Amino acid sequence: MFMDSLAYLFPYHEQQQLFLFTRSYLASYLSEPGKSGEYFANFVIQFFYLPYTGKSILAFILSCLYLLPVLINRRLTAKNDPLQIALLPPLYLFIQFETPDFELCRITSLFCTFLVTYLLSLLPRKAFCYAAIPCFALTGFMLGWIYPAVVFAILLLTTCSARMFPLFITNLKIYTSCTILCLAIYASCTFYSFVRAYNMRERLLIETENHVKKQEWEQVLSCAKKYRGESQLMDYFCNMALYHTGRMPYDLLKYTQSYGINSLFLPWVGDPRQSRYGHYLYEQLGYINEAQRWASEALVVYGETAPTLLNLIRYNIVNGRQEVAMRFIRILKQSLFYSKQAEEYEKLVPTGKVPGLASVSLQKGKKARFANIRNLGPELVFICEQDPANRMAFEYLMSYLILSNKTEQFVKYLPRIKQFSYPEMPPLYQTLLDNYKQTHNSL
Numbered sequence: 151m152f153m154d155s156l157a158y159l160f161p162y163h164e165q166q167q168l169f170l171f172t173r174s175y176l177a178s179y180l181s182e183p184g185k186s187g188e189y190f191a192n193f194v195i196q197f198f199y200l201p202y203t204g205k206s207i208l209a210f211i212l213s214c215l216y217l218l219p220v221l222i223n224r225r226l227t228a229k230n231d232p233l234q235i236a237l238l239p240p241l242y243l244f245i246q247f248e249t250p251d252f253e254l255c256r257i258t259s260l261f262c263t264f265l266v267t268y269l270l271s272l273l274p275r276k277a278f279c280y281a282a283i284p285c286f287a288l289t290g291f292m293l294g295w296i297y298p299a300v301v302f303a304i305l306l307l308t309t310c311s312a313r314m315f316p317l318f319i320t321n322l323k324i325y326t327s328c329t330i331l332c333l334a335i336y337a338s339c340t341f342y343s344f345v346r347a348y349n350m351r352e353r354l355l356i357e358t359e360n361h362v363k364k365q366e367w368e369q370v371l372s373c374a375k376k377y378r379g380e381s382q383l384m385d386y387f388c389n390m391a392l393y394h395t396g397r398m399p400y401d402l403l404k405y406t407q408s409y410g411i412n413s414l415f416l417p418w419v420g421d422p423r424q425s426r427y428g429h430y431l432y433e434q435l436g437y438i439n440e441a442q443r444w445a446s447e448a449l450v451v452y453g454e455t456a457p458t459l460l461n462l463i464r465y466n467i468v469n470g471r472q473e474v475a476m477r478f479i480r481i482l483k484q485s486l487f488y489s490k491q492a493e494e495y496e497k498l499v500p501t502g503k504v505p506g507l508a509s510v511s512l513q514k515g516k517k518a519r520f521a522n523i524r525n526l527g528p529e530l531v532f533i534c535e536q537d538p539a540n541r542m543a544f545e546y547l548m549s550y551l552i553l554s555n556k557t558e559q560f561v562k563y564l565p566r567i568k569q570f571s572y573p574e575m576p577p578l579y580q581t582l583l584d585n586y587k588q589t590h591n592s593l
Contacts, residue, residue, distance in 0.1 A: 151244075152205040155348070158356045160205060162250055164198035167191075168456050170484040184294040187259030194258055199487045208254075211261045215240040218264040219304050225271040226278075226305075229312040232319075232329045236308055237336050239300070245343045250352055259293040263301045351379060358387050362430060363457075367391040374405060383427060385413035389549070390431065398545045399576035402552065411526065411553045414546060418523035422451040429461055435533055435543055436510040438465050440521045454481060456488050463495050464504045472499050510537045526550060534566065541570050548579065557586050 152160070169175075169192045179189035194211070198204035219236040223229070239260065246252050266289055270278050286298040319325050354373045361369040370391035377384050388405055392398040407413040416428045428444035442465035448458045459478045466475035476499060482492035498504055510533055522528045530547040533540055544566055551560040560582060567579070575583075 152209055156248065157205070158353050158360070159247065159250060160198040160208075161360060162356050163195050163254065164204070165457050166452065166455060167195045168454050168459070168485060168488075169193050169196040170481070171486070172484050175484075183291050187255040187262065187293040187297070188253075190262060191253070191255035191258040195254060196486055208257070211257060212240045212244060214261055215243070215257070215264060218261075218268045219301075219308055222264075222268050222271045222305060223308045223312055225268075226275075227309055227312045229316070231308040231312045232315045232325055233311045233332050234329065234336070235311055236304060237333075239304060241336060241340045245340065245347055248344065248347045248349070250356065259297045260300060262293060263289050263297040267301055267305070351377065351381070355381065355383060358384060359427070362387055362390065365394070367394040371395065380406070380408040382409045382412060382416070383424075385409055386416060386427065386431070389414050389546075390434065393542055393545055398549060399572075399578060402549050402578060407553055411550055414550055414553070415526040417525065422447075425451045426457075433461075433465075433507070435530075435546070436508055436537065436540060437521075437529065437533060438468050438507070438509040440529070441465055442469065443521070456482070456485070460488070460491065460495075463492070464507055467495065467499055467502060467504050468507055468509050470502055472502075475499055510540065527554070531563075534563070538566065538569055544570065552578070552582065557582060561586050 176189065179185040194207055195204075197207055216236050216239075220231070223231055223236070243257050243260070246256070247254075266285060267282075270281055270285055273281060286302070290298045315328075316325070319328065354377050358370055358373040361367075361373065367390075370387055374384055374388040374391070385406065385408060389398065389402075389407075392401060392405065415431055416424050418424075418428070425444060425447040429441040429448070432438070432441035432444065442462065445458055445461040445465060448455075449462065452458065459482050463475050463478045463482070466472075466478070475495070479492045479496050479499070482488045483496075485492075495504075519532070526546070527550050530543050530550060533543040534547055537543065544563075547563060548560065551557075551563070564579065564583065567575070
């Protein structure tokens with residue numbers, strides 16, 4: 151399941167956290183009770199960067215949530231639990247993992263508590279009884295009090311089941327049938343819960359963003375076709391793909407533009423969740439200052455994550471802010487899988503250039519201006535005036551005017567198309583131009 155149906159969740163979680171091998175990072179988690187579980191969770195999440203390692207580690211931890219209580223129960227009672235109650239926590243957490251906002255520290259903290267308990271069970275029984283309470287108290291202080299309580303409840307149920315069930319059912323066939331029946335019920339309920347909780351729309355959105363990062367534009371359009379319902383974010387990504395595949399002037403209205411002009415961009419409305427996505431368009435337009443503003447907003451909302459730090463490094467290098475770029479580079483150099491990228495960007499700092507990232511060349515003598523964060527139209531006009539050869543800005547401006555039904559301005563800016571090598575006038579543009587001429591001739 152992790153390699154197929156839930157594979158999209160691993161890069162998503164990895165992009166939300168950044169584990170650093172620094173004392174200050176460790177101290178930030180040790181300074182508050184119950185935060186150590188998050189530290190261990192982030193340590194595990196960093197391995198989600200690798201396609202197989204992270205999935206294998208999480209599968210192993212979830213499996214141990216069944217194995218450890220079984221081994222503890224055997225140590226304490228020398229019997230097996232016929233009802234297999236120890237299966238319930240890992241199956242429940244497996245279903246919860248389907249939700250992208252699920253906190254993995256619940257899995258890792260429960261695993262650590264079970265592991266400590268198993269190590270205690272290796273002691274003589276009397277020593278186990280004396281050491282259990284202080285160890286549970288310490289574990290609760292470090293990881294959170296809920297986890298020792300859950301472990302105690304699971305062990306109590308499994309121990310009672312292992313001791314009491316054989317007293318009432320002595321027939322081996324009935325005993326085995328009860329175990330098989332329980333396993334069948336658990337499997338059926340897990341399958342039903344998994345299917346019911348599975349959110350294909352969230353999967354398509356997450357996969358679409360991954361394709362955008364890799365510039366796999368055909369796959370972005372494929373995800374947009376599969377998507378059911380309305381989503382501003384999906385429209386936003388889809389329009390990017392239309393431009394990069396050369397289809398925007400031709401197929402703009404063949405795709406759902408449910409949010410009108412807001413399907414082209416994300417206006418700043420104070421939604422913190424959108425701060426992760428706004429930089430994509432401005433970076434591709436070459437409007438690096440605005441892209442950096444969105445990345446800075448994401449830094450405030452989500453903290454120091456790898457994608458945000460990488461973006462801020464790139465933008466500050468291009469904008470000539472070497473010291474700021476070095477600050478973020480030093481942070482990334484303390485990570486496991488991003489340190490090499492940080493070292494590569496460190497070499498680019500003196501040059502002031504980043505491959506594949508170019509800024510709009512502003513005309514000298516112009517006064518500074520503030521970007522319109524609620525409306526993309528004025529910014530597209532500004533970029534077209536500053537950089538007439540910016541084809542993306544031109545096509546987005548035309549699309550903006552079409553979706554906002556501003557035909558006169560569309561006709562006004564349409565002559566700029568001569569600067570680009572279109573084989574012929576796009577049919578969508580030609581139709582609007584003909585309609586405009588007919589309307590004015592009739593008047």
